[in-house]
Amino acid sequence: MDLSYEVKDSYAEITAAGRLNMVSAPKLRELVAEVVAAGTSRIVINLQETAFMDSSGLGALIGCLKAARQAGGDLRIAAVQPQVQMVLGLTSMDKVLTSYPSAAEAFGDD
Amino acid sequence: MTDVLARRTLRQAALPEAIEAVHTELDGLWEDASFVPDMDRMTFATAVIEAASNVVQHAVPESTAPVELGVDISVTPLRLEARVSAFGAAHPDPIDTDPAMPDGEAESGRGLALIRALVTTVTFKRQDGTNTWILSKSPLND
Known part of the structure; x- marks a missing residue:
């Protein structure tokens, strides 16, 4: 998985391309911790190119959500693809992790 | 076993890198069995990766030799089957299979519940120092 991030005006966008599984999940947690430590706690994870996610990846997203909220911000996900949507739905985590059509819309209202 | 139309196997050290190898074998399986619908591929692959990850994360060696992960995935006209094994693993703690x-x-604990939701049957057996999860999804196109 390739992870990168870009700090925008009011949030940071993390792009996760590839498979979010037990190999890459710890790397996502580390990156989000770095972004939060650097002072940005409003984070959107762009999942446009995330073709696969397992329960380890889901656990990482939930951990990252907690980290962002503890820092006074939030974590949202965008451009969710079918397999990721399936995992979110089967685990009812689609009610916890708010999904937006695009990264730009995730914090568009606040 | 009747009419196996496509089959892939893998056996290697139960390390995180092995999960990427399982993905590669799944991709190869679909190349050999291109008639399998996308939805079946997606659900079955997710269940297989969950089961393999479970071995890598939780299997405890029975002796000084490290645990090996085994994956045997096959397609028949009626179903998809996976045998995901932990070779050389100790008997696991009592398993709540449902x-x-x-x-x-x-942040954890969803793997087995997710497997249950994705495939038709899940069985566990232990034989000769090997723990094996057998997942099957049938019928195709359901």
């Missing part, structure tokens, strides 16, 4: 899905903000 656990509830954790809710709220739990």
Whole structure:
């Protein structure tokens, strides 16, 4: 998985391309911790190119959500693809992790 | 076993890198069995990766030799089957084979519940120092 991030005006966008599984999940947690430590706690994870996610990846997203909220911000996900949507739905985590059509819309209202 | 139309196997050290190898074998399986519908591929692959990850994360060696992960995936006209094994692993703690899905903000514990939701049958057996999870999804196109 390739992870990168870009700090925008009011949030940071993390792009996760590839498979979010037990190999890459710890790397996502580390990156989000770095972004939060650097002072940005409003984070959107762009999942446009995330073709696969397992329960380890889901656990990482939930951990990252907690980290962002503890820092006074939030974590949202965008451009969710079918397999990721399936995992979110089967685990009812689609009610916890708010999904937006695009990264730009995730914090568009606040 | 009748009419196996496509089959892939893998056996290697139960390390995180092995999960990427399982993905590669799944991709190869679909190349050999291109008639399998996308939805079946997606659900079955997710269940297989969950089961393999479970071996890598939780299997405890029975002796000084490290645990090896084995994956045997096959397609027949009626179903998809996976045998996911932990070679050289100790007998696992009592297994709740039908656990509830954790809710709220739990960061782990969803793997087996997710497998249950994705495939038709899940069975576990232990034989000759090997723990094997057998997953099957049938019928195709359901």
